[in-house]
Amino acid sequence: MVEIERGKAAAKEIGARIIIGAGGGKVLDTARGVASDLMLPVVNCPTIASSDAPCSALSVVYTDEGVFEQYRIYGRNPDLVLVDTDVIAKSPARFLAAGMGDALATWFEAKVCASGGVKNMRGGASTRSALALAELCYRTLLADGFSAMNAVAAQQVTPALERIVEANTLLSGLGFESSGLAAAHAIHNGLTTAAATHRYMHGEKVAFGVVAQLMLESQPAAVVNEVLALSTSVGLPVTFAGVGLQQPGTEEIREIALRAMAPGETIHNEPFPIRLENVVDALIAANAAGETFCRSRC
Ligand SMILES: [Zn+2]
Structure with a gap:
């Protein structure tokens, strides 16, 4: 949640019109959270294929200790999911x-x-x-x-x-x-x-x-x-x-x-x-x- 707030502040500061998340699950979840709160389009670029989260309109939220807490549901799915299989390989x-x-x-x-x-x-x-x-x-x-x-x-x-x-x-x-x-x-x-x-x-x-x-x-x-x-x-x-x-x-x-x-x-x-x-x-x-x-x- 701290990361989402940080991302929102950074996006507002530069007047972002789109949020792009590139990385693993936590990065993509953060990008989706930021985009959802600011009602901006989001692009997910997973660099690993370790879960089915990138296409979804929800994030799995864990406590800082790693215990499952809740599913965070968003209003819409990502606008684009772009995977480069060369990166995955x-x-x-x-x-x-x-x-x-x-x-x-x-x-x-x-x-x-x-x-x-x-x-x-x-x-x-x-x-x-x-x-x-x-x-x-x-x-x-x-x-x-x-x-x-x-x-x-x-x-x-x-x-x-x-x-x-x-x-x-x-x-x-x-x-x-x-x-x-x-x-x-x-x-x-x-x-x-x-x-x-x-x-x-x-x-x-x-x-x-x-x-x-x-x-x-x-x-x-x-x-x-x-x-x-x-x-x-x-x-x-x-x-x-x-x-x-x-x-x-x-x-x-x-x-x-x-x-x-x-x-x-x-x-x-x-x-x-x-x-x-x-x-x-x-x-x-x-x-x-x-x-x-x-x-x-x-
Ligand atoms: Zn799962």
Whole structure:
């Protein structure tokens, strides 16, 4: 918030007619905040593809300690999102993987919201086109995720990398905002209550949240294994340890679950009543599935 105020003062001083944010998520969020408060057009130029925020009309706000606080919703989406894949190819591979973690949640959360008739992030109804984009997002990750990681490791722009940048940024951004979020993002928000997770990126915690969502929904093993195979192939975490939690105790897991199911959280978009013991069990089951998968395949 301090940065937004600073940006607003600087923009007013020079009589800015447009706000351009170029950088990582915090820079883009700040630019969108400044532009929204001053009612100016905004251009977002992400230099990493680490989340689906650039196309969206909201920012995720955390406390100074890194705990999820709220979604800040803006009146409009950015006027232009400009991504140079040559810049993305030269960014650290971990950022691209984190973006895939955020994008991985989109299809699973969108499906829940669309089938349950839940209102989307803007308070409207989900559309068939939003759902189709969310599904294309997941299919793109399955088809191109691994090759895109190799491309970034070699700092090369390849068609697979181009498609993953589109999936992480555009497909996931439109998919989640037009359809909605569910358990995976709520579990991410729960994980942020544990200080040990703070050095892990949004998309990394969301990726573990996806596995926990699948457990909460009792999805078939084939679905779970497909997600675990994708996540592990691009280096996304699938266990507690993968997001910094070394053998968390029951109390710590309960704290995470309690925050994940706070009133108004998107976990309540799931089509069944959310009970604390079920969320705790889903977290433990997700970790167990991840550990078993890693032992057999990693
Ligand atoms: Zn997200």
